[in-house]
Amino acid sequence: MNHEISVVKSELINVFNQLKFEKAIISAEIIKNKYLGVEVKKFSLLDTISFHNADLHRRIGTNFSKATWTKFNTLYSKVECFIKEHLKRRDVALYELGYSFATESEYFLRSKNLGHNISMKYIRMLKKILNESVRKVGYKENPLAEFKCTFKWKEREVLTWPELVRIKEKHFAMKRLELVKDYFIFSFFTGLAYVDVVKLSRQSVIEGVGGKRWLTFERQKSKIEVRLPLLSEPENIIKKYDSHPEAAPRGKVFPSISNQKMNSYLKEIAAACDISKELTFHLARHTFATTVSLSNGVPIESVSKMLGHTKISTTQIYAKVVQQKLSDDMDALPRKVSKILNKEDE
Known part of the structure; x- marks a missing residue:
C-alpha cells in the first residue's frame, strides 16, 4: 500500500512539474484532471472575451451603447497584457481559471497604477462575461465565482x-x-x-x-x-x-x-x-x-x-454624501457659536 501511495505521489509531482514547465496555471483540479487523463475542452479566455465584444458591437444602438463596448475592449487589452506580461503566455484556457487568477490579476492591475475600485470593476466585468459564456460552452459554473469584488467608499465631489x-x-x-x-x-x-x-x-x-x-x-x-x-x-x-x-x-x-x-x-x-x-x-x-x-x-x-x-x-450613495456634509457642518458649528458668544461678551 505504501509503495502504491509513493508511486501516485511521484506521478502527481511529475504532473505538477510538467505544468510548471509549460507555464500553465496550476490548481488541484487541473492536476487531478491531467493525472486521470480527463479531457477538458480548451476554450480560451481571450477568444471568449473577443466573441463577447463582437456580439456586443452588433447590438450597439439597441441593447448597448458604444461607450459600453469601448469599456469591454479596454478590458480585453488589460487581460491580454496580464497574460503576456505576468503569466508569460499568449492565452489561457477557461478550465485553468480560478481564484488565484483573479487575485493575481488584481495585483497586476494595481501595479499599473490603477486604483482598487477600478481594478475591481475590470474583474467584475470579466466575471460578467464568464457568467454568460460558461453555460454556452458546457461549464458548470463561473471559474471566478469564489472571488468577491469589494469596493471602497470614496466621497464624491459635488458643486456648491x-x-x-x-x-x-x-x-x-x-x-x-x-x-x-x-x-x-x-x-x-x-x-x-x-x-x-x-x-x-x-x-x-x-x-x-x-x-x-x-x-x-x-x-x-x-x-x-x-x-x-x-x-x-x-x-x-x-x-x-x-x-x-x-x-x-x-x-x-x-x-x-x-x-x-x-x-x-x-x-x-x-x-x-x-x-x-x-x-x-x-x-x-x-x-x-x-x-x-x-x-x-x-x-x-x-x-x-x-x-x-x-x-x-x-x-443611497448620494444620501451618504449629504450626510457627510451635514456632519462636517455640525463639526464646525461649535466654533461658530463660540465666536458669536465671545463677540457678545465683548
Missing part, C-alpha cells in the same frame, strides 16, 4: 450653489464652450447622464401635470423610463436651441458633441470660473442628486426615480 452661479453667469465667446456650459447646467438641474442628454429628442419634452413641461425618456444605461418635471433653467436652455441648425433638423434638443471633448472643454470652463474641483459631466449628475434634490428635502425615492436607478441602494 456659488460654484454653479459662477459657471452659469460666465459668458463664453467661443461657441463650443458656451454649448458645453449649457449641457452642464442642463444636467445640473435634471440629473441626466451625458449619453441621455446627447440622445434627448424634442418629443421627450411633453406637457405634464398642471400644464408644466416634463421630460420623459428611457435611460440608455438601465433602460428605465424616467419622467421628471422641468425647472425654469433647463426649460430656458431647451428654448435657446429651438432652431439650432445642428439640432432642430435631427429632432434633438442639443447639437451633438463627444464625451471626450465635453470633459476636455469642462476643464477650460473650470479654469475660467476659478473652480478647483475636477469638472466632469458626471459631476453635474452627482450635484443634481445632492445639492439640488436631497439637500432640499426631495425624498430619496423620488430622486431615485428621476435618476433612473434600478436600485435605491445606488441612490
